Amino acid sequence: xxxxxxxxxxxxxxxxxxxxxxxxxxxxxxxxxxxxxxxxxxxxxxxxxxxxxxxxxxxxxxxxxxxxxxxxxxxxxxxxxxxxxxxxxxxxxxxxxxxxxxxxxxxx
Amino acid sequence: xxxxxxxxxxxxxxxxxxxxxxxxxxxxxxxxxxxxxxxxxxxxxxxxxxxxxxxxxxxxxxxxxxxxxxxxxxxxxxxxxxxxxxxxxxxxxxxxxxxxxxxxxxxxxxxxxx
Numbered sequence: 223x224x225x226x227x228x229x230x231x232x233x234x235x236x237x238x239x240x241x242x243x244x245x246x247x248x249x250x251x252x253x254x255x256x257x258x259x260x261x262x263x264x265x266x267x268x269x270x271x272x273x274x275x276x277x278x279x280x281x282x283x284x285x286x287x288x289x290x291x292x293x294x295x296x297x298x299x300x301x302x303x304x305x306x307x308x309x310x311x312x313x314x315x316x317x318x319x320x321x322x323x324x325x326x327x328x329x330x
Numbered sequence: 331x332x333x334x335x336x337x338x339x340x341x342x343x344x345x346x347x348x349x350x351x352x353x354x355x356x357x358x359x360x361x362x363x364x365x366x367x368x369x370x371x372x373x374x375x376x377x378x379x380x381x382x383x384x385x386x387x388x389x390x391x392x393x394x395x396x397x398x399x400x401x402x403x404x405x406x407x408x409x410x411x412x413x414x415x416x417x418x419x420x421x422x423x424x425x426x427x428x429x430x431x432x433x434x435x436x437x438x439x440x441x442x443x444x
Contacts (some may be wrong), residue, residue, distance in 0.1 A: 226372075232382075255429050265420060265435035266373070309372070316380060317388055318363065318433070322372035 223248050228310050228321035231273040239296055239300045242325045244312030245255050252319075255286055257295050260323065269295075272306040300328045331415035335413045337422050343411055344444050350391070351406045351439050353421030361424045362404040363388070364396065366417040373420065379404055405426075411443040 237238045247255075255272040260284045270277065272284040272293055283296040285320050293310055310321035343349055347409045355362065363378040365388075375388030379398040393415055395407040404423075408415060419439045424431040 230385075262436070263367075263418060264438055266433075267435070268432040270431045271432075310438060313429075315387070316361075318375055318378075319389075320365075320373040322370060 225249060225314075225319035226310055226312050226321040228324050230322055232325040232327060233320075234327045234329055235300055237300060237302060240242070240296065240298045241300060242297075242309075243295045243308055243326075244294075245321050247291050247293070247310075247312045247319070249277065249314050250288075250291060252291075252312045252314045254267060254313040255293050256313075257284055257293075257310040258311055258320075260307045260309055269308070275314075297326075298327075302328050302330060304328050315325075332426070334421055334423055334434050334436035336439050337365065338418075338439060339437060340440050342359070342387060342442045342444065345412055346410050348406050349411060349441075350440070351408075352406045353406065354402050354435060355404075355423040355434070356402065357423060357434065358401065359423035359425055359434075360401070361426055361431070363422045364394070364404070364406045365420045365422065366390065366415075367420065367438075368417050376419075404421075405424075411441075413443050415441065416443045417441060 257269040258266040260266045261268045272286045276285040281298045307323040365373040368372045377396040379385045390410040421436040422433040424433045
């Protein structure tokens with residue numbers, strides 16, 4: 223079983239839409255959680271960390287459900303510049319596990 | 331400018347010819363790591379290092395070696411490359427591994443082994 227699983231998409235949404243990505247992880251001992259963004263095979267960049275209490279950064283909201291081993295990312299008011307692949311990342315004992323990524327295209 | 335650099339950016343080589351991909355960071359990070367990215371498989375961790383002279387295997391270490399003689403450098407060595415090591419490789423660094431510290435990635439090295 224994969225450590226981290228994501229729906230690969232693609233998600234094609236119009237500008238201004240709200241879109242949600244989900245991710246599950248298999249190891250209940252996992253310690254920290256992140257969403258990274260990757261543009262067209264460039265290097266991944268941190269979008270936001272995901273805390274147990276949930277956290278928000280502008281149009282982006284991340285939530286963690288440890289009981290269900292589930293992480294989510296909500297993007298409100300989608301912009302064309304949000305088009306990218308979103309990677310769910312889980313850390314356990316100094317090792318990082320990446321999901322395969324969810325592709326988002328925001329359409330004008 | 332704070333950054334992670336990798337060299338070379340592109341490399342085409344032949345089976346069995348030893349190669350080294352260099353990685354260097356100027357942020358005084360303790361933690362450094364190598365990943366490979368393949369279609370449908372995502373990024374997978376090859377090796378990581380918590381500090382100088384401390385290295386550990388990630389998920390896919392077979393066929394690779396690393397060393398951490400200095401804090402800033404973390405080279406990836408392929409002693410005898412094979413075609414199944416054709417991939418996009420990323421080096422990354424952060425202050426520590428097991429916490430909410432951001433990993434900074436290098437620009438990637440696209441390796442083709444013929």
